[in-house]
Amino acid sequence: MGKLYDRLARDIRIKEWLKACMNCGVCVSVCPAAEFYNYSPKNIVNIVQSQDDEQIEALLKSDTIWYCGECMSCMTRCPRKNAAGQIIMALRSLSIEMGYFAESEKGRQQLVLQRALCGNILNYGYCIYPRTFNYEDHPESGTIGKWLGNNLEEVHSRLGSNLEHDGPGVLRKIPKESLDELKSIFDVTGATARMEKVEEVSRRKAEEMGLDMDEYSKRAFTYAGKGHTHE
């Protein structure tokens, strides 16, 4: 029994959601990712179930574990009460802890996501925040998205939001002491450490790739890589 598997086995999500796969394929047939990526949740469960560290390490360094959309459709259907989606979350966490995530295109997206999402949480108290949601990164938000962005205060005020004001309501300004509590939770429960780890590993990887951090982030955000069916 290998070390990587042992670490995985300590994850609550593996304890709860890895039983024994019998390869029936129901997860694959409902999986949104399996339809559009070269991807199979069943194969992932099988590798973890094999407890083979060599294969697990390869998986942790691959694009494969980052294809899942975590819709958890697999969880509803599995006749053995496995949950591929939850198992994948444990794999992703371990990939980050080991620093393996930077070895794959999809894994390298972690830096971009972390900066955006953890930034929003710690600065504003929201996962998504209008001040950091740029039309340039989101042309799919449409002409209305652009309009909303250009007239943010007016439209929100018209619709009854409390944008950046005190008191309750939509997009209210979350009090400083509450943001401090979130920061404190991050420090106590390992989120801050994870952020530092991702920054550090990404910095090293960028260096290795001969990119500065902006180029590295931009590439991670835009480069689709292999595995998409249209390529």
Added chain:
Amino acid sequence: MAKDNVVVIGGGPCGIEVSRNLRDMGYTPILLEQQSELGGHLRQWDRLFPEGVDARKVLKELTSDLRGVKWFTDATIDSIKKSRKGYTVNVDSGMTFESKAVILTTGFKLFPAEKKEEYGYNIYERVITNADLEEYFRTRKDSRIQDPKTIGFVHCVGSRDEKACNRQCSKVCCATAVKQASEIKELFPEATVYCFYMDLRMFGRSYEDMYLNAQKKYGVRFIRGRVSEVSEDIDGKLFVKAEDTLLGKPMKMKMDLLVLMTGIIPGESTAQYSEMLGIERGEDGFFAPKDTILEPCRTKDAGLFIAGTCTGPKTLPETLSEARATAIQVHNFLSK
């Protein structure tokens, strides 16, 4: 010399066969069936695997000579009381029987297909069960079956499925599916027939030939993958998803008919008798015998016997053999 009464509860093939054998050994079997006819599930079946023997003929043979068997239909058991002398069995009609031995041949129930919600039985019109299809084979009447061009058989419906609260293999459904797939192909030679299986359990003599025949003679296509969900398209056709696991690819297909192979689960009365008589049950809900290998028909209670599918999924010949074996066990017990 008149020998003892033996009460047999459950008038399916097992109960009938055990009664006939006891009768032949000089006992007076009292066979109690809660339904209005003897025969159990066999009454609903058309032909039997592997050779396709007519189920009606088998049932007729089994029930042709019941002289010396006191059989009662519409007989629901009120209570069974144990005393030092044996058992007192009270039937709701007011009858009471005394017996030193009681045999439970209470049988099984088919998994209620509607519980597997994602397959849409009783929601999408063209989803039927193996039992419905046998009924159609017998009567040729079912408005849901109208010259289907694409037909699917879904194995393991309510079996090998923890979400359906049944982890066990139901044993006979694979063979039934292969039999039914071949039969429906005989009725609709132009149709394309698919079987969705996880493992094909062709365990009995000449079952493998039945499978080979289904492939070679009938062109039945076997897809290794469990159906994940069924829905209905605007034209009324079924939309079925599965993975072809041997290719590693998700599949979507439209079908005119989908047959759910519902599995064998413990009968309604199993829990009730377990409670009434203190018979242990396994995790799967079936009666647990005293010893699964050496004493499969005995309970901890020396005068109380269990036989047939109330102790787990079995084929018909296995059930009948067990019935005969149980008769001997009962005889040995009563002769002591």
Added chain:
Amino acid sequence: MIYQGKQKIWADYQKEIPDDHWFYVRSCIRQNFFPASEVTMLKIFREMLGKDMYETPHHTTCGGIAYHNECIPQETQMAIIARQFALMTEAGYENYTCSCITSFGLYCETIETWHEMPEVLERTRENLWKACRREFNIPKYLAHTSDLVFKFRKEIGALAKYRLVNKDTGEPLRVVEHIGCHYAKMFPSKGVGGAEYPYVLVGMAEEWGGNVIDYPERRHCCGFGFRQYLVRANRGYSVSNTHKKFESMEPFHPDFIVTNCPGCPYFLDRWQYVIAEQTGKTYGGNGQGIPVLTYEEMAGLVLGLDPWDIGMQVHQIAVEPLLDKIGIEYDESKKYEGTGGKPLPEPEFPAAIRCC
């Protein structure tokens, strides 16, 4: 389709939802993209139904989107949830309702884990105490806000000004309901109607006069997929999954789509625009799209609230054809106004899809 078969399943998945006094928490995505939906929800419950919905400015994101992008560990996620519960406990409430489906799923999952593994609950209590000096009770009842609207669908129906009926033909509108994946797929028993045939939106739409469509890809995810949308490189996954749903529902000619998840209406709305831009295909007839509503918007419309008050103008897909079908009155000139009737510059109108 045999309707009675679904009714039997619905009967199996009843959910106990208390009548009043909820601790209310918001959804990140809804506040960003459909802010008026939460405003409408509170207006209906507080002003029209006279219910107590308590909100504290101190509540925050549940962290769910970050968690599902692996940006924060599970332990952080649980502690943030515990802090929300602490706010509830301190405010003297025991019924907890959230506007977000990702949150709802996480609350269900976390409570379930705490139940299965008491040592994890203990550790969360320690973490929260260490980080925030707070203590918490687990809510007695947990509901998504769509559960609440479902529960009061008859009361809302009694106050309704319009019905989901085509005013010209008298026919019920054809409604596609779309349920957020994390509503019941993880824990079917936590959702009204279960995971396979959820009843929460069907119950509303039918009560208010509509006719719900069941199409082959109904159960399928909208395609958000967290990082699959948030990172541009992955958005092919997201748009392709939405595309699959539209191709599947197209033959049924839906009049509109209603959703209970904050993200889904955004994706189902915006991806129609992208599909039109990229392939020229539109799904709503006349070169238009199929309007996608939140359930709060659907409730607001039948209650006769002004479409521009409840935020129908922040949809990319124009809702006017739907308003016209129902016979809802609106003033087109007020669509793009700011506060106090202040005119705002009009948005651009895409060429590939008619957005009025």
Added chain:
Amino acid sequence: MIDFGYSLSKSNALKIENLDDSRFKALHKLEPDAYKCIGCGSCTASCSAGVFTELSLRKTLLSLQRGEGKGYIDQLQSCMLCGKCMLVCPRGINTRHLILSICKIYSVEQ
């Protein structure tokens, strides 16, 4: 036109209702055993060429049954007709003959 930076992906799903199995039916005429495969994988496991290439007779035969064909026929080119698969097939399929028939039928249009 706006450059979104991505586009619709092609579905991986096999869509059986659009399946064109006319060629497989033609193959079946030549090879009555074409449906007999039980997918056990013995042929692939024993395949001399499969060690060095992607060749898998099991997958090829199954894909052809499902109306696919592209790519798989090219793979068959690496078969050396050594016949080891024939020795191990538990269903006694004449796999060498089958491979030749597949090439005959499927290479026509390609």
